Amino acid sequence: MNELSAMQGFKPVAVPDGEREINGVYIGDLLSWVMGRAKADDAWITIMTNINVVAVASLADTACIVLAEGVNPDASVVETANAKGVNIISSEMPAYETAKAIGI
Amino acid sequence: MVNEMAEPLIFHFDVDGDNFTSAGQASVQVKKNLRQLGIDPETIRRVSIAMYEGEINMVIHAKGGEADVIVSDESIEIILKDTGPGIANIEQAMQEGFSTAPDNIRSLGFGAGMGLPNMKRYTDYMQIDSVVGEGTTITMRVNF
Numbered sequence A: 001m002n003e004l005s006a007m008q009g010f011k012p013v014a015v016p017d018g019e020r021e022i023n024g025v026y027i028g029d030l031l032s033w034v035m036g037r038a039k040a041d042d043a044w045i046t047i048m049t050n051i052n053v054v055a056v057a058s059l060a061d062t063a064c065i066v067l068a069e070g071v072n073p074d075a076s077v078v079e080t081a082n083a084k085g086v087n088i089i090s091s092e093m094p095a096y097e098t099a100k101a102i103g104i
Numbered sequence B: 001m002v003n004e005m006a007e008p009l010i011f012h013f014d015v016d017g018d019n020f021t022s023a024g025q026a027s028v029q030v031k032k033n034l035r036q037l038g039i040d041p042e043t044i045r046r047v048s049i050a051m052y053e054g055e056i057n058m059v060i061h062a063k064g065g066e067a068d069v070i071v072s073d074e075s076i077e078i079i080l081k082d083t084g085p086g087i088a089n090i091e092q093a094m095q096e097g098f099s100t101a102p103d104n105i106r107s108l109g110f111g112a113g114m115g116l117p118n119m120k121r122y123t124d125y126m127q128i129d130s131v132v133g134e135g136t137t138i139t140m141r142v143n144f
Ligand SMILES: Nc1ncnc2c1ncn2[C@@H]1O[C@H](COP(=O)(O)OP(=O)(O)OP(=O)(O)O)[C@@H](O)[C@H]1O
Pocket: A031, A032, A033, B053, B057, B058, B060, B061, B062, B082, B084, B085, B086, B087, B093, B094, B098, B099, B100, B101, B109, B110, B111, B112, B113, B114, B115, B116, B117, B136
């Protein structure tokens, strides 16, 4: 997690659990698909930034949310993520390039 | 799983029907409670996903409701009760992709029609009791 947020093209947004290991990647914006198909410890790549992504990441137990295309969440989302121990990083790249850069 | 539990533990929540920003709070709290009980991560994950989908459905489709989670020696039971519009055709609602979610809800990432199928997939038992115009009660169980 810490390694990834320090990589070229990535930026930490909220990293309350930097030691967390990433073991896979899931890409998707529809929350119930993410709930049903993402695996625990996946990096979840999305362009959704509303507050509900924090609960989804927490409950589906993903390693982190990766916001693609350089999108930015509201301050309140960052605050909630920090409070709930949910990692968020952002990427300048589209989802596919972001996944390739994570390269798992 | 939870050793030598004398009495089942019951957690009760009122689920607020008009607050999307806090939607999912009961599920997040249950996850925390189950962690404190030392329950294994995979069981917690299954309960969390199933309960979240049900909780969100109560917020989106039924203006809120009540949730009870009962932890016993054999299972974790989740009971979600609302007094919303009810589900006219349960078989259709259970199909992947079926959704009546309005556009403003879809723009938040909901409305894929995958919630009820996820609840079924992640639990060992699921029963839907629904009466149109009266409400819906969903009972789910994840066995240890
Ligand atoms: N508690 C409920 N009260 C009334 N109708 C419900 C309730 N739960 C589900 N439904 C109906 O069943 C449909 C399917 O539910 P499901 O959770 O599978 O999908 P969704 O909520 O529309 O989208 P998603 O869960 O993928 O975000 C809903 O669109 C709604 O019409």
